[in-house]
Amino acid sequence: DVKVTQSSRYLVKRTxxxxxxxxxxxxxxxxxxxxxxxPGLGLRLIYFSYDVKMKxxxxxxxxxxxSREKKERFSLILESASTNQTSMYLCASLxxxxxxxxxxGPGTRLTVT
Amino acid sequence: xxxxxxxxxxxxxxEGKNCTLQCNYTVSPFSNLRWYKQDTGRGPVSLTIMTFSxxxxxxxxxxxxxxxxxxxxxxxxxxxQLSDSASYICVVRGLQAGTALIFxxxxxxxxxx
Numbered sequence: 001d002v003k004v005t006q007s008s009r010y011l012v013k014r015t016x017x018x019x020x021x022x023x024x025x026x027x028x029x030x031x032x033x034x035x036x037x038x039p040g041l042g043l044r045l046i047y048f049s050y051d052v053k054m055k056x057x058x059x060x061x062x063x064x065x066x067s068r069e070k071k072e073r074f075s076l077i078l079e080s081a082s083t084n085q086t087s088m089y090l091c092a093s094l095x096x097x098x099x100x101x102x103x104x105g106p107g108t109r110l111t112v113t
Numbered sequence: 114x115x116x117x118x119x120x121x122x123x124x125x126x127x128e129g130k131n132c133t134l135q136c137n138y139t140v141s142p143f144s145n146l147r148w149y150k151q152d153t154g155r156g157p158v159s160l161t162i163m164t165f166s167x168x169x170x171x172x173x174x175x176x177x178x179x180x181x182x183x184x185x186x187x188x189x190x191x192x193x194q195l196s197d198s199a200s201y202i203c204v205v206r207g208l209q210a211g212t213a214l215i216f217x218x219x220x221x222x223x224x225x226x
Contacts, residue, residue, distance in 0.1 A: 004156075042202070042218035043157075090156050102147070102204075102214065104156035 003027075004105040006091050012111045019078040021108050023091030031094035032074035033058075033102075034066060036087040043090065049074055081112045115140040117205050119217035126224055130193055134220045136186040136203030144208040148177050148188045151200045151219070160188070160201075193224045 007022035025032065033048040035058075045058030049068040063085060067075040074093075078085055091105040117138045126132050138146070145164045149157035161170045161177040163186070169178045174191045190197055203217040 040218065043216040045214075088154075092156075101159055101162060104149075104158070107154070107156045109154070 004091055004093055004103050006089075006105040006108050008108050009106060010109045010111075012113065013078075013081050014113055015082060017078075017081050017112075019081050019110065019112075021076040021078075021089055021091075021110070023074045023076070023105055024072055025074075025093040025103070026072065027093065027095065027103075028071065029093035029095055029103075030071070032068065033092040033094070034064075034074065034076045035090045035092065036060070037090055037107075038087050046076065081110075083112050086110060086112045115205075115207060115215050117203055117215045117217040119201075119203050119220050121220060122218075123221040124223070126193055126222070128193060128195055128224050128226050132190050132193060132222065134188045134190075134201050134203075134222070136188070136217055138184050138186070138203075138205045138215070138217075140205040140207045140215055141184075142208035143181060143184070144206045146177075146179055146186050146206075147204040147214075148175070148186075149202040149204060151202060153199070157202055190222075193222075195224050195226060198222060198224045 004025045013019050031050050034046045035043040037043045044060050047066040049055045055066050065077045089108045092102050094102045120135045147162045148160045151157040160172050160175050163170050163179045165181045176189045179186045200219040200221050202219040205215045
């Protein structure tokens with residue numbers, strides 16, 4: 001079974017703090033993604049990575065950065081957390097193949113106060 | 114602009130009844146379409162993936178159909194159960210290199226006893 005794990009299910013941080021969200025996948029997938037999910041807006045892509053040390057901006061990269069030092073690990077960084085970054089954050093990885101399956105982690109509910 | 118529209122936004126049905134969720138997309142050229150189920154507070158889990166050449170795909174009580182000509186897909190749930198209460202998300206991938214997955218905003222289904 002593919003496993004995508006995220007470091008925390010729930011996180012509470014203060015405005016201005018630096019926040020690290022970690023994601024690990026165990027299937028040797030090249031592609032990894034970070035999304036945020038907000039009511040009424042669906043999933044929105046923040047950043048994705050198609051290889052180690054490679055990254056691409058998604059639809060809403062502002063206020064975020066990412067790090068992919070190892071193939072299995074993709075980190076999302078909030079340099080200075082703000083209240084509008086309160087959200088559910090979902091990590092995903094994508095398998096190879098014709099109908100490529102994307103597997104999601106359980107999500108991290110981040111609250112910035 | 115590539116878009117994925119889902120309807121209805123929310124739906125309430127009685128346990129044991131059938132229901133159909135709709136997904137219309139404008140993504141072109143098209144590679145594949147996925148339906149995910151997302152329980153509250155959890156990451157999405159894949160139900161089906163269909164390529165452009167497939168018209169229907171089943172996964173237990175879930176049956177997805179695809180009409181690539183009209184760019185429409187539906188997810189039919191048979192004999193609903195309380196555990197079917199969730200959000201159902203339609204996701205489309207384009208064929209062009211670098212096309213990210215396009216997410217619909219989901220349909221929230223509530224099954225009541």
